[in-house]
Amino acid sequence: MTVLLTPQELEAKLRQIGAERYHRLHPFHRLLHDGKCSKGQVQAWALNRYYYQAMIPIKDARLIGRCEDPAVRREWRSRLVDHDGNAEGDGGIARWLRLTDGLGLERDYVTSTRGLLAGTRFAVDAYVHFVAERSLLEAIASSLTELFSPDIISERVQGMLANYAFATRETLAYFEKRPPQAARDADFALTYVKQHARTPADQQAVLAALEFKCSVLWSMLDALHHAYVAPRHVPPGAFTPKPEDA
Amino acid sequence: MTVLLTPQELEAKLRQIGAERYHRLHPFHRLLHDGKCSKGQVQAWALNRYYYQAMIPIKDARLIGRCEDPAVRREWRSRLVDHDGNAEGDGGIARWLRLTDGLGLERDYVTSTRGLLAGTRFAVDAYVHFVAERSLLEAIASSLTELFSPDIISERVQGMLANYAFATRETLAYFEKRPPQAARDADFALTYVKQHARTPADQQAVLAALEFKCSVLWSMLDALHHAYVAPRHVPPGAFTPKPEDA
Numbered sequence: 001m002t003v004l005l006t007p008q009e010l011e012a013k014l015r016q017i018g019a020e021r022y023h024r025l026h027p028f029h030r031l032l033h034d035g036k037c038s039k040g041q042v043q044a045w046a047l048n049r050y051y052y053q054a055m056i057p058i059k060d061a062r063l064i065g066r067c068e069d070p071a072v073r074r075e076w077r078s079r080l081v082d083h084d085g086n087a088e089g090d091g092g093i094a095r096w097l098r099l100t101d102g103l104g105l106e107r108d109y110v111t112s113t114r115g116l117l118a119g120t121r122f123a124v125d126a127y128v129h130f131v132a133e134r135s136l137l138e139a140i141a142s143s144l145t146e147l148f149s150p151d152i153i154s155e156r157v158q159g160m161l162a163n164y165a166f167a168t169r170e171t172l173a174y175f176e177k178r179p180p181q182a183a184r185d186a187d188f189a190l191t192y193v194k195q196h197a198r199t200p201a202d203q204q205a206v207l208a209a210l211e212f213k214c215s216v217l218w219s220m221l222d223a224l225h226h227a228y229v230a231p232r233h234v235p236p237g238a239f240t241p242k243p244e245d246a
Numbered sequence: 247m248t249v250l251l252t253p254q255e256l257e258a259k260l261r262q263i264g265a266e267r268y269h270r271l272h273p274f275h276r277l278l279h280d281g282k283c284s285k286g287q288v289q290a291w292a293l294n295r296y297y298y299q300a301m302i303p304i305k306d307a308r309l310i311g312r313c314e315d316p317a318v319r320r321e322w323r324s325r326l327v328d329h330d331g332n333a334e335g336d337g338g339i340a341r342w343l344r345l346t347d348g349l350g351l352e353r354d355y356v357t358s359t360r361g362l363l364a365g366t367r368f369a370v371d372a373y374v375h376f377v378a379e380r381s382l383l384e385a386i387a388s389s390l391t392e393l394f395s396p397d398i399i400s401e402r403v404q405g406m407l408a409n410y411a412f413a414t415r416e417t418l419a420y421f422e423k424r425p426p427q428a429a430r431d432a433d434f435a436l437t438y439v440k441q442h443a444r445t446p447a448d449q450q451a452v453l454a455a456l457e458f459k460c461s462v463l464w465s466m467l468d469a470l471h472h473a474y475v476a477p478r479h480v481p482p483g484a485f486t487p488k489p490e491d492a
Contacts (some may be wrong), residue, residue, distance in 0.1 A: 021482045118461035119468060122368035129375060211483070215364035218481050222365060223465070225479065226472035233471065235464050236267045237457070 006205050007194035014190070014210055018148040021214035024155070025234050026221040028229065033155045034151025038242025042164065043103045044228045046096075047239055048120040048220065050110050053096045057083040063139050066123040075188055082181045095174035102171030115239030119223025123216045130212060137202060141193045141209035145217060150179040202243045251449050253440035260456055261292045264394040267460035270401070272467040274475065278444070281409020286487020288410065289349045290474045292342075293485055294366040296356050299342045301370050303329040308378045309385050321434055328427045341420035348417030351456065361485030365469025369462045376458060383448060387439045387455035391463060392432040396425040 005013065023029055031037050032045065060079045067073050085091025102111045131139040160167040165244045169176070197203045197232060227234050234240050251259065267276055277283050278291065306325040313319050331337025346356045355361060377385040403421045406413040415422070443449045473480050480486050 027479065080353040118369070118465040119365055122465060123364070123461075125375070126368040126371055129371070215481070215483075216368075217363040219368060219469070222469065222472050222479065222481060226468050233273065233468065235461070235468060237461075 002200040002204055004198075006198050010194055010197060010203055010206065011190065014144060014193075015210055017207065017210050017214060018145070021211060021218065022145060022148045022152070023214070023217040023221050024148065024152040026218055026225070028221040028225045029155075030154065031229065033159035035159055038241070038246060039103070039164075040168070040245035041228050042160075042166075043100075043105055043245065044239055045114060045224055046100050046103055047105060047110055048117055048224055050096055050100060051113050051116055052102050052124050052220065053083070053093050053121055054111075054113075055128055057093075058232045059128045059131045062128065063136070066132070066139075072192070072228075078181075079185060082177075087241060092174060094246055095177065097168070098173055099171050100169065102166045104166075115237075117223045117227055118235060119226075120220050123223070127213065127216045134209065135194050135205065137193065138205050138209040140189050141197075141206040142213040143189045144186060144193070144210050145213050146182040147190065149182045149186075153179055153182075192221065248446040248450055250444075251459070256440055256443060256449055256452065257436065259453055260390060260439075261393065263453065263456050263460060264391070267457060267464065268391060268394045269460070269463040269467050270394065272464055272471070274467040274471045275398065275401075277475065279405035281405055282384040284410070284487070284492060285349070285410075286491035287474050288406075288412075289351055289487060289491065289492055290485055291470055292346050293351060293356055293361060294363055294470055296342055296346060297359055297362055297366055298370050298466065299329070299339050300359075301358075301374055305340075305374045305377045308374065312378070312385075313382055318438070324427075325431060328423075338420060338423065341423065343420055345417050348412045348414065350412075361483075363473055363484050364481060365472075366466050369465045369469070373459065373462045374447065376455075379425050380455070383439065383442050383453065384451050384455040386435050387443075387452040388423045388459040389435045390432060390439070390456050391426040392461050395428045395432075399425055399428075401472075424478070 028045070032042070037045070057080050060076060060083070064073050064076050064080075067076065081091070083092040085094060088094075097107060097110065101107065113121070127142070134142075153175050157167075157172055160172060176244055193206050197206045227238060228241070274291070278288070284289070303326050306322060306329070309320050310326075313322065327337070329338040331340060334340075343353060343356065347353065359367070373388070376388055380388075392446050399421050403418055406418060439452050443452045473484060474487070
């Protein structure tokens with residue numbers, strides 16, 4: 001029943017998934033973009049998103065660690081450099097911590113992940129496990145949300161610069177660096193899956209991997225929205241904004 | 247700084263975690279117990295909880311599969327019997343499907359898990375991974391939410407029998423069987439952790455394992471509440487109740 005798609009048809013279906021399921025469509029993204037989040041809500045977002053940032057190089061290293069092609073390993077290695085940098089204070093994780101600094105969160109508290117929502121932890125860990133356990137093709141395909149990230153990043157930066165006092169070029173440094181990195185990475189991954197998904201089953205697995213990844217990002221914002229947007233339901237033990245920031 | 251607790255003190259701390267973090271305290275449980283859920287909300291709860299039921303024997307088999315003591319393996323094996331039964335149609339999973347049948351959900355749809363919330367899947371999978379990856383002591387300790395389940399089950403059954411037309415002895419057969427099984431299992435696991443957690447670090451790991459498991463159950467209800475209780479936010483692809491059941 002499932003037919004073999006041309007590479008162009010496969011790409012069109014991947015882009016369609018992004019148009020329907022990427023977290024740019026999530027209500028929490030719109031609140032953030034429109035400057036409607038309180039400081040406490042932005043803190044909660046940045047604190048939870050930190051765990052995603054922190055686990056990305058672990059996810060990427062697991063992918064490299066099961067990849068037999070040196071050319072793919074070399075290419076994928078640039079992601080480790082992007083996130084971990086070449087020295088202390090360099091790289092995407094360090095730049096993310098400048099954002100949480102700017103928001104007045106203690107570094108030790110952020111990096112301990114003590115205040116994390118369980119929903120964030122389980123979603124991010126699901127991504128790491130997916131990449132470690134599924135086929136290499138599916139692991140690579142699950143990174144394809146980066147096809148859609150330049151747009152969401154530019155919306156976020158515009159919305160935050162326009163609306164929040166803490167938003168400066170320094171605290172938002174992470175977002176300035178990401179779009180060209182994401183575009184380069186997405187090009188590579190898209191070319192890879194178009195070349196390597198050669199059966200209908202492979203192509204369906206690629207599409208399902210991107211849907212899975214969209215559900216990871218979506219469910220992170222669901223957890224955040226449920227906990228911190230009225231009516232708030234902060235789960236036991238999770239970060240609670242100060243009353244004046246709520 | 248952390249001191250060695252007596253077995254009685256350890257048990258008291260475990261029970262304290264239950265008193266503060268068990269999902270009996272979650273707003274969704276109260277809605278269900280008080281008969282305030284629509285049919286669609288009960289359907290969504292039963293559909294999502296099915297995935298938890300279905301993965302429990304997989305979790306238990308992974309625990310048995312890393313356990314070197316035949317006496318513990320024999321004891322833990324009774325959990326496989328409870329959930330998988332001795333024949334087709336027998337056991338906890340089969341009894342759970344009588345509940346989803348009674349709610350008018352198609353079996354193929356339920357067992358396909360196509361309509362599952364991502365938040366449910368990630369939470370349940372986090373539990374399976376925890377049991378497979380942490381120490382045997384932590385894996386056993388993570389089952390200790392069963393200490394608190396007889397109460398929640400009796401509240402659920404009373405609330406459902408009093409308030410919902412679909413609730414009959416047949417559709418609620420699952421709940422009738424569980425309390426004695428859970429009490430037996432919890433006794434074994436509690437005795438085990440009290441005997442085997444002999445250092446402060448082990449005891450802290452046991453307490454953290456129970457907190458982790460409480461967060462699994464809590465985050466399942468958070469996902470359900472966020473998606474299906476007004477203002478509803480059903481994520482892309484998840485089960486959507488029929489308008490007349492919403």
